[in-house]
Amino acid sequence: xxxxxxxxxxxxxxxxxxxxxKTYRMLDExxxxxxxxxxxxxxxxxCHGRPRTEAMLDGxxxxxxxxxxxxxxxxxxxxxxxxxxxxxxxxxxxxxxHSNVPGDGRNAKRWQDIEALLAAGVDVVTALNIQxxxxxxxxxxxxxGVPQHETVPDDVVRRAHQVELVDMPPEGLxxxxxxxxxxxxxxxxxxxxxxxxxxxxxxxxxxxLLWVADRVDAxxxxxxxxxxxxxxxxxxxxxxxxxxxxxxxxTLVRRAARIAARSAxxxxxxxxxxxxDGLAAGVSHASLARQRRLVEDLGGSYHSVVGDGIAxxxxxxxxxxxxxxxxxxxxxxxxxxxxxxxxxxxxxxxxLSGDIDVHRVTHERAGRGSLLPSRRRTLSxxxxxxxxxxxxxxxxxxxxxxxxxxGTVNLTSEALLFLLAVVGVACIGGVASALIxxxxxxxxxxxxxxxxxxxxxxxxxxxxxxxxxxxxxxVTVAAVVDRSLRLSRRSARATAEAETMSxxxxxxxxxxxxxxxxxxxxxxxxxMDSAELVDEPPDAEPPDAEPPNSQPPDAEPPDAExxxxxxxxxxxxxxxxxxxxxxxERRVLAAFAAHVGSAVERARLAEAAAExxxxxxxxxxxxxxxxxxxxxxxxxLAAGWAAVTSLRSRDVEFTPEDxxxxxxxxxxxxxxxxxxxENLLDLSRLEAGVLPLNLRATTLEEVLPMALADVPAAEARxxxxxxxxxxxxxxLERVVANLxxxxxxxxxxxxxxxVTASALAGRVELRVVDxxxxxxxxxxxxxxxxxxxxxxxxxxxxxxxxxxxxxxxxEAMNGTLTPEDxxxxxxxxxxxxxxxxxxxxxxxxxxxxPMVRGA
Numbered sequence: 001x002x003x004x005x006x007x008x009x010x011x012x013x014x015x016x017x018x019x020x021x022k023t024y025r026m027l028d029e030x031x032x033x034x035x036x037x038x039x040x041x042x043x044x045x046x047c048h049g050r051p052r053t054e055a056m057l058d059g060x061x062x063x064x065x066x067x068x069x070x071x072x073x074x075x076x077x078x079x080x081x082x083x084x085x086x087x088x089x090x091x092x093x094x095x096x097x098h099s100n101v102p103g104d105g106r107n108a109k110r111w112q113d114i115e116a117l118l119a120a121g122v123d124v125v126t127a128l129n130i131q132x133x134x135x136x137x138x139x140x141x142x143x144x145g146v147p148q149h150e151t152v153p154d155d156v157v158r159r160a161h162q163v164e165l166v167d168m169p170p171e172g173l174x175x176x177x178x179x180x181x182x183x184x185x186x187x188x189x190x191x192x193x194x195x196x197x198x199x200x201x202x203x204x205x206x207x208x209l210l211w212v213a214d215r216v217d218a219x220x221x222x223x224x225x226x227x228x229x230x231x232x233x234x235x236x237x238x239x240x241x242x243x244x245x246x247x248x249x250x251t252l253v254r255r256a257a258r259i260a261a262r263s264a265x266x267x268x269x270x271x272x273x274x275x276x277d278g279l280a281a282g283v284s285h286a287s288l289a290r291q292r293r294l295v296e297d298l299g300g301s302y303h304s305v306v307g308d309g310i311a312x313x314x315x316x317x318x319x320x321x322x323x324x325x326x327x328x329x330x331x332x333x334x335x336x337x338x339x340x341x342x343x344x345x346x347x348x349x350x351x352l353s354g355d356i357d358v359h360r361v362t363h364e365r366a367g368r369g370s371l372l373p374s375r376r377r378t379l380s381x382x383x384x385x386x387x388x389x390x391x392x393x394x395x396x397x398x399x400x401x402x403x404x405x406x407g408t409v410n411l412t413s414e415a416l417l418f419l420l421a422v423v424g425v426a427c428i429g430g431v432a433s434a435l436i437x438x439x440x441x442x443x444x445x446x447x448x449x450x451x452x453x454x455x456x457x458x459x460x461x462x463x464x465x466x467x468x469x470x471x472x473x474x475v476t477v478a479a480v481v482d483r484s485l486r487l488s489r490r491s492a493r494a495t496a497e498a499e500t501m502s503x504x505x506x507x508x509x510x511x512x513x514x515x516x517x518x519x520x521x522x523x524x525x526x527x528m529d530s531a532e533l534v535d536e537p538p539d540a541e542p543p544d545a546e547p548p549n550s551q552p553p554d555a556e557p558p559d560a561e562x563x564x565x566x567x568x569x570x571x572x573x574x575x576x577x578x579x580x581x582x583x584x585e586r587r588v589l590a591a592f593a594a595h596v597g598s599a600v601e602r603a604r605l606a607e608a609a610a611e612x613x614x615x616x617x618x619x620x621x622x623x624x625x626x627x628x629x630x631x632x633x634x635x636x637l638a639a640g641w642a643a644v645t646s647l648r649s650r651d652v653e654f655t656p657e658d659x660x661x662x663x664x665x666x667x668x669x670x671x672x673x674x675x676x677x678e679n680l681l682d683l684s685r686l687e688a689g690v691l692p693l694n695l696r697a698t699t700l701e702e703v704l705p706m707a708l709a710d711v712p713a714a715e716a717r718x719x720x721x722x723x724x725x726x727x728x729x730x731x732l733e734r735v736v737a738n739l740x741x742x743x744x745x746x747x748x749x750x751x752x753x754x755v756t757a758s759a760l761a762g763r764v765e766l767r768v769v770d771x772x773x774x775x776x777x778x779x780x781x782x783x784x785x786x787x788x789x790x791x792x793x794x795x796x797x798x799x800x801x802x803x804x805x806x807x808x809x810x811e812a813m814n815g816t817l818t819p820e821d822x823x824x825x826x827x828x829x830x831x832x833x834x835x836x837x838x839x840x841x842x843x844x845x846x847x848x849x850p851m852v853r854g855a
Contacts, residue, residue: 008118009161012096013127016208017201019182020168022127023047023094027056029125030092034060039089043117044078046094050181060092068101075101080113083122090123096157097132097150111152127166128152130208143203144195145761158215165212170201178823187718190758190767192823193830237266240318241295241327242345245272248329248361249291255361256327257298268300269321273313311348318356325357387429391437394421399444414449418442419473426477434475515599518592519574529578533600535571566590569597640669693812697724697836698732700757700766707736714740714753722757725764725833731809732833735817738806739768739829746772746827763832771826775819 011029013022023045034040042062047053063086066079077100083091098110107113114124131140134151141147157163168176174196176182183191241256243249253270260266272288292302305313318326328346350358398421402414409417418441426434447456519531564581566589568574574593581589643666646652647659654662700719708714725732736755743753747770754769806829807817815833822828 005119005121008121008123010114010118010159011123011125011162011164012157012160013125013164013166014130014157014208014212015127015166016130016168016204017173017196018129019173019176020166022129022166024053024056025164025166026092026094026125026127027053027060030060030090031056033090041083041086041088041091043080043083043091043093044095045092048182049184052181061088068103068106070101070103077101077106078110078113080106080116083117084120087120088122090125091117093117093124093126096126096128097152099150109150109152111156115156128157130204130211133157133211136207136211139207140204141761144200146195147761163212163215165208167205167208170198170205173201174198188823190718190756190765193767193820193828194758194760194765237262237325238269238321238323239266239325239327240269240271240314240321240323242314242329242349243270243272243288243291244329245288245291246329247287249287250294252327252329252361253291253294253298253300255359256325257300259325259327259359260300268295268298269303269323270295270300271303271305271314271317273305273310311345311352314345314349315352315354315356318353323356325359326353327359327361330360330362383429387425387433388436390428391425391433391435392440394425395437395441395444398441399448403448411449415445418445419469422473423477426475431475431479434477438473438475515596515603518596518599531574531576533568533596534565534573534575536573564589566593567597568593569600572597572600636669636673640666640673643669693728693731695726695728695813698727698729699724700764703729703733703736704755707733708740708755710737711740711744711753713744713747713751714755716755718756718758722764723759724836726836727813727815727833731813735806735809735831736766736768738803739831742803743768743770743772743827743829746770748772759835762835764835766831766833768829768831769822769826770828771822771824774821774825774827 013026015022027042027045030040030042040060042057042060044065045053045057045062047057063079063082065076066082068075068077078093093110093114096111096114100106100108100110100113102108107116114126117124130136131144131148132151133154135154137148137151173182174192177188177191177196180188237260239256239260241252243252256270257268260268270291295302303317305317314326314328317323326349328349330346346358346360350360395418398417402409402417422434422437422441425437443456447454450457515533519533564576564586565573566586574589574596576589643662647654647662647666700716700722704716704719708716740753740755747753751771754767756767756769758765758767810817810831810833813833815831818830818832820828820830
């Protein structure tokens, strides 16, 4: 074969599940290509007995399959050698993920056969289900419970020239299956109840859609990179929201999520720009963590980038992600601060954004975050810098202005204007800036405006008085401003504390906060690394700690290794690890600890109430038992007693037929009484946990004949090749007999109770199917309560223990018993038991499982 052969092209029909029509579409394409003159052969097509799919083979050349023998069995595989020798232009090869039968030098996987065809220059059209992709194998197993042993590497599929999705809604696929267009009729019920549940199909469909969408998106990004396209292509709405760690972040995230949701398939990306020097103003890591969870809850992704220029980093990130819109919050700075420090991040981003739309979102929660305001400094860094600069520059500017209008303004007005400037600087920068402004203003006033002009007259008492007045007024105003700022900050801090404690107390009162949630909230509020409840505080003490006997009795436990511990109720301490907390934060932390202690006490009360509930349940059961025994046990006892009494009577002479009938009545009554008593005893043993079990490998063939013997209307199907289960054979027989008897009472005359079985994910599921009226969803749990006869028209049929006992016995054997709707009407009882091969062939039960109450 020459080395310059053009590699063939691969086209994959990708489906979410079997039955969506991949093989049909694949063969239809083969027919269309053949009609256009292409040389097309069918290397292998699995029609699974579907007539419409088999009809698509008409007119196409089919390469005979190769027969192979493995471990005594005969199998058919694609004849790769024959297809290569035929050398068509296009080969149709089904089931991309199929594992070949070993032997005769065959490849292990069919995708390897297809790669050999592609290397020979043959175009290949194939089909694949999403569950066979290697990267999604574990995800599909979690969704469906079925492990996939046949997989294809994702890279092999991504290299395909075309991947076409064959899509079908779950409801349509289930209807197609119910009509017998996918599987044989006898397999439909089990398939619909297992792998083809609506939830499973919806999840698989979403996986398929997302995988194809990601492949298309990757192809688009590759094309843009190859052609150096830097502009935004609005093929998919991508919304980037910038988070600063401030309290407005939640508002921005929700607003961005609404923008992204307006377009189908829109993406939400949240980004936080961290400065490379580690300095950032107003960043709350606890708020960022909360906002990250909010983004992920809304289906978005969180990103963190490093850069000194926040605006530049934001725009570069948005362009790299092909974002169409950028969402930012309006500036939290005041007008004066914006005037003094220049344009902010929002203005810069808008200038750099180009063809990316920028949304500036207003917010009302600025300054109301969960972190408590700092008390260490009243003035911001910008005001600390702007104050001294204004103290030097503003008097000079005022002097230049007044010098131009000399003669039109008298000295008194000039002095008042300088005083006004000093007061303005004091309001901006505090005491230090006010002193600088007062000295500068008094000197300039003295030199330029007080005669003799152009000379300092500091010896004059009036000049010294003016300087003193300027200084006193400036310091007084600055002190008032500083005090006002301190009181405002204290008020803001007190408001934040009150709101935090009010919210926390409300969640405690409503019972909506669990202890882990309270601990997490405490950790976030104080920005700590961890928060936990401990029985004892740390033993270690700081090196400079006072002796224990010198501490007051109510002092907080000492810190150790960066930990802060406060009491949280009797025998409990709230322990936080991380930064050192201030005294005011410790005070608030003590209030948090009190709330946590309240939650701990509520949890203890709930545990005590839970311990009382079984006693109440047992009392209710005893009451129900006494009521039921009064009728149900008396009826067969009375019938048997009457028959025996009649037989013993010497006053009446019975014919042989009458004697036989009375004996049969007595026998039937005693048998019914024996079954009722036996059920009651078994139920009691289950509740006490003393029912002996002998778990061993049990086949359904040895259990079902006896279980179905008393119900002529029951029929078992699909029992071939069902593995043995780990169960107690006599108990399993009683479970099946109870279920079949219950189903027979609800099945209309002329119809049979169907018993089917299937193996799934290491377990065997036995289904007892009736075609009765079914049962509402809200009544299904009551179905398994003792002394219940939901839906029975005849209240003389027993104590209502059959289903309760069946579930108890099933759970004692490590199984489950659940009700499901029967397709077409009715109720299906599903018994799920572990396979003996998975759990071991024989395992006598040393500690029998008690019955789950209320099941």
